């Protein structure tokens with residue numbers, strides 16, 4: 001790269017993005033992901049919300065990351081608790097995803113009627129989850145209106161799909177794509 005090309009790269013705080021916020025969100029909506037419920041707790045009170053921004057980060061040590069709204073309740077609970085768990089929803093989890101994304105619902109309403117157990121961190125692990133990853137907070141990085149939370153994995157569980165067992169509906173993931181919930185289409189075998 002020549003000196004001139006480098007000189008043409010603006011500093012991040014000098015960037016005026018092209019297009020509208022809606023255009024940006026539309027582009028991001030075309031990145032298909034699974035759907036998770038991130039759970040946490042503080043002094044015996046559980047909380048959780050629907051989170052798409054989750055990924056595996058490192059094997060040694062085992063790290064994952066989630067990105068949470070700075071102003072959301074989940075981030076407030078998590079900051080106090082110092083731990084969180086990621087629950088990967090199965091394809092029947094659409095109602096749960098909607099419930100845990102509904103800002104009008106209390107913590108109690110979100111967990112009502114759900115079967116769960118507590119991880120060693122005290123975080124709720126949903127029994128219906130395809131996989132669970134229980135973590136303590138390693139690091140938090142503020143980024144715009146969100147916070148990237150890096151978790152050190154305490155325990156991870158996987159259901160049948162990952163173990164190569166029978167592919168029952170409960171071991172297929174819920175997908176979020178283009179602002180809609182979707183399922184993976186099964187190939188006939």
Ligand SMILES: Cc1cc2nc3c(=O)[nH]c(=O)nc-3n(C[C@H](O)[C@H](O)[C@H](O)COP(=O)(O)O)c2cc1C
Nearest residue numbers: 049050051052053067068069072073074101102103
């Ligand atoms: C499919 C889907 C994915 C979402 N992913 C995220 C996410 O990655 N991070 C986030 O902060 N909020 C995400 N949300 C929004 C939160 O679930 C929603 O704002 C929720 O009400 C936050 O709850 P809280 O204020 O109790 O934390 C998502 C919502 C949906 C429907």
